[in-house]
Amino acid sequence: MKVTLSVIKADIGGYVGHSGMHPRLMETAEEELKKAQDDGKILDFHVLRVGDDLQLIMTHTKGRDDEEIHKLAWDTFLKCTEEAKKLKLYGAGQDLLKDAFSGNIKGLGPGIAEMEFEERPSEPVIIFMADKTSPGAWNLPLYKIFGDPFNTAGLVIDPKMHDGFRFRVLDVYENKVVDFNLPEDTYDMLALIGATEHYIIKEVYRRDNGDIAAVSSTQKLSMMAGRYVGKDDPVLVVRSQSGFPAVGEVLEPFAFPHLVTGWMRGSHIGPLMPVAFHEANPSRFDGPPRVIAAGFQIAEGKLIGPRDMFDDPSFDEARRTANIMSDYIRRHGPFEPHRLHLQEMEYTTLPQVLKKLKDRFKGI
Numbered sequence: 001m002k003v004t005l006s007v008i009k010a011d012i013g014g015y016v017g018h019s020g021m022h023p024r025l026m027e028t029a030e031e032e033l034k035k036a037q038d039d040g041k042i043l044d045f046h047v048l049r050v051g052d053d054l055q056l057i058m059t060h061t062k063g064r065d066d067e068e069i070h071k072l073a074w075d076t077f078l079k080c081t082e083e084a085k086k087l088k089l090y091g092a093g094q095d096l097l098k099d100a101f102s103g104n105i106k107g108l109g110p111g112i113a114e115m116e117f118e119e120r121p122s123e124p125v126i127i128f129m130a131d132k133t134s135p136g137a138w139n140l141p142l143y144k145i146f147g148d149p150f151n152t153a154g155l156v157i158d159p160k161m162h163d164g165f166r167f168r169v170l171d172v173y174e175n176k177v178v179d180f181n182l183p184e185d186t187y188d189m190l191a192l193i194g195a196t197e198h199y200i201i202k203e204v205y206r207r208d209n210g211d212i213a214a215v216s217s218t219q220k221l222s223m224m225a226g227r228y229v230g231k232d233d234p235v236l237v238v239r240s241q242s243g244f245p246a247v248g249e250v251l252e253p254f255a256f257p258h259l260v261t262g263w264m265r266g267s268h269i270g271p272l273m274p275v276a277f278h279e280a281n282p283s284r285f286d287g288p289p290r291v292i293a294a295g296f297q298i299a300e301g302k303l304i305g306p307r308d309m310f311d312d313p314s315f316d317e318a319r320r321t322a323n324i325m326s327d328y329i330r331r332h333g334p335f336e337p338h339r340l341h342l343q344e345m346e347y348t349t350l351p352q353v354l355k356k357l358k359d360r361f362k363g364i
């Protein structure tokens with residue numbers, strides 16, 4: 001059976017400030033998606049949230065970029081926005097950048113990661129969702145999962161994975177993609193994806209049979225709006241086991257809380273802290289950035305789950321390290337590299353400050 005898994009997310013109002021989600025919004029989303037399921041539009045759904053971001057996880061048979069599915073997500077976010085407005089939640093409807101839906105949710109504001117696949121005899125999938133960061137945050141873990149044998153033993157040991165994986169990388173400034181075959185293109189790819197705000201891994205495929213392995217959301221909210229309106233807190237879908245990396249290999253990179261951009265005002269660097277669902281409330285200095293992992297078994301299109309994959313003491317040390325790193329980097333205050341590089345700050349007051357000071361600069 002061919003199934004499409006669509007994960008569509010938006011920040012349509014925070015509780016309190018940008019730190020969390022009001023339960024009423026999740027209930028509203030569940031009510032809307034239940035109706036769609038009863039009408040036969042979708043096979044199954046699950047509503048989750050990380051920080052102030054609401055994720056609609058849906059299965060159906062309509063393929064990627066389906067107008068009806070995208071409209072369902074858009075209308076659901078609109079309904080939630082109505083609730084958010086009633087409660088005067090913070091930034092109600094902030095990611096719905098246009099007034100009207102026009103066929104496809106891409107370019108409208110919500111983030112989206114979709115994959116279509118032939119359901120295997122057993123189909124374990126992990127959906128990662130992050131807040132206070134951007135899609136480039138997935139580059140390092142995706143490389144480790146699908147390209148690094150020190151992380152993924154299966155690249156060496158499993159004959160089905162030994163041919164390696166193909167990575168599709170997006171240049172967000174040129175809006176072009178380039179494919180890399182690992183392991184032989186490893187160094188060329190790393191030269192690019194180390195620049196996480198410029199080159200973003202969009203998709204990963206198995207090389208032996210071309211099967212889709214991972215998809216990330218790559219929308220750039222700031223650019224779409226023509227100015228800074230918030231980060232595009234990203235989602236990532238990864239298939240696992242039997243020719244794909246094992247669940248433990250998929251989770252392993254997150255035991256290292258690597259530095260990502262997007263903390264406080266989208267303008268700071270901080271560690272990505274892996275947390276259980278109930279701990280996904282970035283509060284200290286609006287952070288530090290959080291990631292949750294929802295595990296599902298997909299059965300005839302039904303979402304069996306989720307299992308809260310970071311609700312495990314083996315990630316305690318990563319959380320502790322992230323707190324120590326936060327203490328350390330916070331002491332830099334407005335100094336780089338805690339604050340983002342000047343080029344990344346162009347939607348803030350900095351250009352205005354430079355303009356104001358223009359005549360005070362003197363030649364020497």
Ligand code: F6R
Pocket residue numbers: 017018132230231262263264265266285286
């Ligand atoms: C939002 C975020 C927050 C806000 C900050 C200021 O996702 O990361 O750190 O940027 O709370 O928010 P405003 O400008 O809405 O007062």
Ligand code: MG
Pocket residue numbers: 011013014017018052090091094
């Ligand atoms: Mg918000």
Ligand code: MG
Pocket residue numbers: 011051052053131132233
């Ligand atoms: Mg957010």
